[in-house]
Amino acid sequence: MDLNSPIFKRIRVKREPEPLPSATRCDHPGCEVTGEFRAPKGRLREGQYFCFCLDHVKEYNASYNYFRGMTDDDVAKYQKEAVVGHRPTWNMGVNRGGKGHREEGVEPDAFVDPMGIFRNRTPGGADAQPRRPRYGLAATKALNTLGLDETADAETIKARYKDWVKKLHPDANGGDRSLEDRLREIIQAYKVLKSAKLA
Ligand SMILES: [Zn+2]
Known part of the structure; x- marks a missing residue:
């Protein structure tokens, strides 16, 4: 057997098993494990899913951010509209003769958040403050x-x-x-x- 043949070299250099076809591989960059768990891609990509392995689906779920890809201004606008939409009478009159300027849309307890959209997606959900970009x-x-x-x-x-x-x-x-x-x-x-x- 010719140990210096190029074919032998190629075989020897290959250390890792063949990667799985991308359809079944975990979508986390660099991860070679089977992606058997689905995770929603998020806003404007409803119905689309990533496939992750167990570790990475956990990680993804823990850091899932509905506003990913939106600019700060977009998020502020979205929050403002959500406030108006959910509570049309929100804080009406509060500012009149009151304590001066109040920033719209960022008041921590000023509106109901039934979908939990503004809650931080921290593991355990301990932090219930609205998310601020x-x-x-x-x-x-x-x-x-x-x-x-x-x-x-x-x-x-x-x-x-x-x-x-x-x-x-x-x-x-x-x-x-x-x-x-x-x-x-x-x-x-x-x-x-x-x-x-x-x-
Ligand atoms: Zn993975």
Whole structure:
């Protein structure tokens, strides 16, 4: 047998099992596990689903953000309309001769939220405050690249970043450079978050 034949080399280099067809693979970037759990894609993509493995469907559900992809202004507008829609008589007259300016649409307990749309999707649902967009589009995108949303604190961002680098680095993949683009995205996203003082 010729051990130096190109065919033999190719076989030897291949360390990982064939990836599953994309239809059944987990939609989480870089995850090779079967995606057997469905998760809704969200606003304007009703009826569309991601397929995740158990770990990633849990993670997705914990960070699910209905407003993903909307600008801060859009979210504020949506909230304002929701306020008007749900409670037409909301705070009528409160401002008259009152305590001065009150920002519309961000009053914590001013309206009923039967769908739970504005509640933070934190695990356990402990935080019932209305969700407020805190970040600009670039930071939000960067968080999404890391698989996080605006509820992530600096510690979480750092930890997630380290996880990704560990997972995607060629050294951790037997020299496989096919994940480099994804790694570059992760690093770029982390830089954005760092310069926004979020990480
Ligand atoms: Zn997965």
